Amino acid sequence: xxxxxxxxxxxxxxxxxxxxxLKGLWMTLxxxxxxxxxGLVGGLFVALGNLSPRRWLRWPTxxxxxxxxxxxxxxxxxxxxxxxxxxxxxxxxxxxxVIAFLLNNSSYYAEVYRAGLISVAKGQWEAAxxxxxxxxxxxxxxxxxxxxxxxxxxxLSNTVEVVKLTSLASVISLSELLYSADMARxxxxxxxxxxxxxxxxxxxxxxxxRLVSHFQRRLxx
Amino acid sequence: MxxxxxxxxxxxxxxxxxxxxxxxxxxxxxxxxxxxxIGPSGSGKSTMLRCCNRLEQPTSGDIIVDGxxxxxxxxxxxxxxxxxxxxxxxxxxxxPHMNVLKNVTLAQRKALKRSKAEADVRAMDMxxxxxxxxxxxxxPSELSGGQQQRVAIARALALDPKIMLFDEPTxxxxxxxxxxxxxxxxxxxxxxxxxxxxxxxxxxxRETADRVVFMDGGVIVEEGTPDExxxxxxxxxxxxxxxxxxx
Amino acid sequence: MERFLETxxxxxxxxxxxxxVIAGMGVTLAIAAAVIVAGIALGLALACLRAYRRKxxxxxxxxxxxxxxxxxxxxxxxxxxxxxxxxxxxxxxxMVLFIVLSLTLAAFAxxxxxxGFSAVEKGQWEAGxxxxxGFTRxxxxxxxxxxxxxxxxxxxxxxxxxxxxxxLGSAIGVVExxxxxxxxxxxxxxxxxxxxxxxxxxxxxMPMVVLARWLENRTAWKKR
Ligand SMILES: Nc1ncnc2c1ncn2[C@@H]1O[C@H](COP(=O)(O)OP(=O)(O)OP(=O)(O)O)[C@@H](O)[C@H]1O
Ligand SMILES: [Mg+2]
Numbered sequence: 132x133x134x135x136x137x138x139x140x141x142x143x144x145x146x147x148x149x150x151x152x153l154k155g156l157w158m159t160l161x162x163x164x165x166x167x168x169x170g171l172v173g174g175l176f177v178a179l180g181n182l183s184p185r186r187w188l189r190w191p192t193x194x195x196x197x198x199x200x201x202x203x204x205x206x207x208x209x210x211x212x213x214x215x216x217x218x219x220x221x222x223x224x225x226x227x228x229v230i231a232f233l234l235n236n237s238s239y240y241a242e243v244y245r246a247g248l249i250s251v252a253k254g255q256w257e258a259a260x261x262x263x264x265x266x267x268x269x270x271x272x273x274x275x276x277x278x279x280x281x282x283x284x285x286x287l288s289n290t291v292e293v294v295k296l297t298s299l300a301s302v303i304s305l306s307e308l309l310y311s312a313d314m315a316r317x318x319x320x321x322x323x324x325x326x327x328x329x330x331x332x333x334x335x336x337x338x339x340x341r342l343v344s345h346f347q348r349r350l351x352x
Numbered sequence: 353m354x355x356x357x358x359x360x361x362x363x364x365x366x367x368x369x370x371x372x373x374x375x376x377x378x379x380x381x382x383x384x385x386x387x388x389x390i391g392p393s394g395s396g397k398s399t400m401l402r403c404c405n406r407l408e409q410p411t412s413g414d415i416i417v418d419g420x421x422x423x424x425x426x427x428x429x430x431x432x433x434x435x436x437x438x439x440x441x442x443x444x445x446x447x448p449h450m451n452v453l454k455n456v457t458l459a460q461r462k463a464l465k466r467s468k469a470e471a472d473v474r475a476m477d478m479x480x481x482x483x484x485x486x487x488x489x490x491x492p493s494e495l496s497g498g499q500q501q502r503v504a505i506a507r508a509l510a511l512d513p514k515i516m517l518f519d520e521p522t523x524x525x526x527x528x529x530x531x532x533x534x535x536x537x538x539x540x541x542x543x544x545x546x547x548x549x550x551x552x553x554x555x556x557x558r559e560t561a562d563r564v565v566f567m568d569g570g571v572i573v574e575e576g577t578p579d580e581x582x583x584x585x586x587x588x589x590x591x592x593x594x595x596x597x598x599x
Numbered sequence: 600m601e602r603f604l605e606t607x608x609x610x611x612x613x614x615x616x617x618x619x620v621i622a623g624m625g626v627t628l629a630i631a632a633a634v635i636v637a638g639i640a641l642g643l644a645l646a647c648l649r650a651y652r653r654k655x656x657x658x659x660x661x662x663x664x665x666x667x668x669x670x671x672x673x674x675x676x677x678x679x680x681x682x683x684x685x686x687x688x689x690x691x692x693x694m695v696l697f698i699v700l701s702l703t704l705a706a707f708a709x710x711x712x713x714x715g716f717s718a719v720e721k722g723q724w725e726a727g728x729x730x731x732x733g734f735t736r737x738x739x740x741x742x743x744x745x746x747x748x749x750x751x752x753x754x755x756x757x758x759x760x761x762x763x764x765x766x767l768g769s770a771i772g773v774v775e776x777x778x779x780x781x782x783x784x785x786x787x788x789x790x791x792x793x794x795x796x797x798x799x800x801x802x803x804x805m806p807m808v809v810l811a812r813w814l815e816n817r818t819a820w821k822k823r
Contacts (some may be wrong), residue, residue: 198805200759200804214790295672302769
């Protein structure tokens with residue numbers, strides 16, 4: 132029992148690692164903001180292309196969504212970070228993460244938006260059009276707010292996944308939360324910093340996970 | 353009969369694939385006139401109405417509103433012209449995420465570019481007119497069907513349209529709520545609004561309509577005053593339809 | 600353009616390292632299959648247990664599901680792989696990957712199946728119990744089939760997302776597709792092996808994506 136506590140819940144080591152992890156957390160939060168915002172915006176455009184009546188817009192977005200849903204985000208990340216330099220394109224770890232996850236997230240968000248946009252009755256588009264609103268005005272003021280409300284649980288749960296995904300950045304040595312914790316682990320030969328990182332993630336994400344469940348139950352009822 | 357035509361449908365044709373839904377429709381609605389359209393289900397009444405503001409794209413023909421052909425022009429022109437054509441749907445289609453006032457001001461602000469104050473005043477006037485000023489802060493889900501439909505009418509009126517199109521405005525309503533909507537429509541007519549109405553409310557037609565049009569199979573079979581159509585229909589198909597509806 | 604092809608589609612490099620990547624596909628598929636079976640079985644079992652509505656038990660089930668849905672799998676992988684040896688538990692990389700991904704999938708599967716159970720109408724339960732089936736048999740023969748059908752589309756999506764995470768094995772020395780190709784990349788000094796890995800993943804996961812889309816469309820149409 133003692134060895135368990137010493138190896139995983141060593142308070143002294145956690146205290147020492149705390150400032151480093153806090154720095155890592157800051158980087159994680161920055162990543163989250165960039166990746167979530169880009170994913171939300173990119174996903175919307177992909178979804179709109181996907182629902183467009185124009186074939187030359189629809190087909191590329193179908194391929195886009197399916198390919199990037201099929202590829203593991205880590206593979207995308209490695210490909211961009213260590214593959215592109217072979218073609219003479221060097222990217223910083225931060226940029227590599229943002230690009231890789233933009234490709235991945237936007238296809239997931241696009242699927243969610245698509246379901247939301249389809250769920251809004253056609254009559255809403257028609258009512259908006261009949262009052263002289265343009266298509267983009269109808270989308271922004273009438274249809275999109277309803278679409279987002281209808282799929283809020285899925286948007287939220289996808290966002291939880293995106294936050295978790297940022298931990299992959301540690302693989303290419305971007306000093307976010309998990310990387311910092313693993314550094315501390317390898318210096319101290321003790322897993323407590325990793326457990327501390329896990330606690331950070333829990334504090335960050337447990338409320339969101341609860342919220343997702345709450346929404347889902349309310350929609351089911 | 354010197355009044356100018358407010359709406360002119362000329363040689364309108366609509367096909368869905370191989371199906372010709374509307375064949376060579378010609379119809380004029382004069383300023384201040386209420387034209388009432390009847391006909392069996394599937395005869396193309398809704399399609400004709402929806403072609404008038406190009407919610408449905410006509411296959412050929414012209415739609416002329418107050419002298420301007422809405423078949424010509426860019427999509428921006430189309431949005432501008434739709435402002436002049438109010439439409440009321442069977443299913444109301446109020447925006448569920450906005451309160452009543454917002455429902456009525458949205459297009460005024462975004463399409464007509466009115467200021468908020470101006471749009472609010474206009475909206476309250478129109479809500480007053482349909483008897484729902486006290487519901488300005490309510491959400492559509494808190495209103496009865498009849499109230500929702502009156503808000504939908506106010507939403508269209510607030511844009512100062514030159515003509516109002518009604519597609520079975522009372523068909524989705526409980527019988528006891530129908531009267532309140534018809535009353536608003538009657539009031540509109542008396543104030544000089546030009547109206548094209550698809551409906552099964554024959555009593556309303558007798559009382560209020562200037563002309564009645566009978567459609568069947570995508571063509572206008574017969575048109576005339578309410579007395580002519582209801583009292584002495586000429587065409588066999590009209591007679592058959594009316595006796596069926598009268599039950 | 601030629602340089603691009605040379606970098607990412609070098610045929611010599613491809614031929615040389617294709618066997619390694621194909622071997623990696625075997626490892627990926629094996630772990631994925633084990634994760635799917637174990638994760639879904641555990642998740643389903645937990646959801647069924649939860650249906651009995653024992654307060655204490657449900658508290659632990661909900662906590663488990665919440666924690667494993669909130670934690671990034673890579674954190675758990677590192678804890679198990681680097682932390683456990685110091686308390687005398689030495690697990691292979693593949694074992695760690697299997698355990699973490701199964702537990703994660705189980706957490707999501709439990710929530711999905713539970714949502715399915717909750718969506719089964721009350722009348723169905725009552726009908727089962729009224730006809731003398733008893734709670735357990737009503738659960739098994741009446742509620743479960745309906746819950747499973749409702750759970751299918753979200754479950755397939757989740758299975759897809761989690762089996763893709765087998766790529767995390769590359770961080771702890773599991774020789775699956777990604778690590779086979781990054782190794783090949785450093786030996787060959789070419790980006791072509793990375794292309795191979797992309798192709799390998801598309802071969803494995805594209806069918807699942809298409810299946811997920813098909814399932815979703817089918818249920819979406821039924822709802823209308
Ligand atoms: N989008 C469409 N695609 C194909 N056919 C259509 C479409 N919309 C309408 N139709 C067909 O056009 C015909 C006329 O339909 P419309 O809705 O105009 O009839 P209606 O007179 O309004 O009938 P109702 O009294 O039932 O409302 C029908 O046979 C219908 O099936
Ligand atoms: Mg109709």
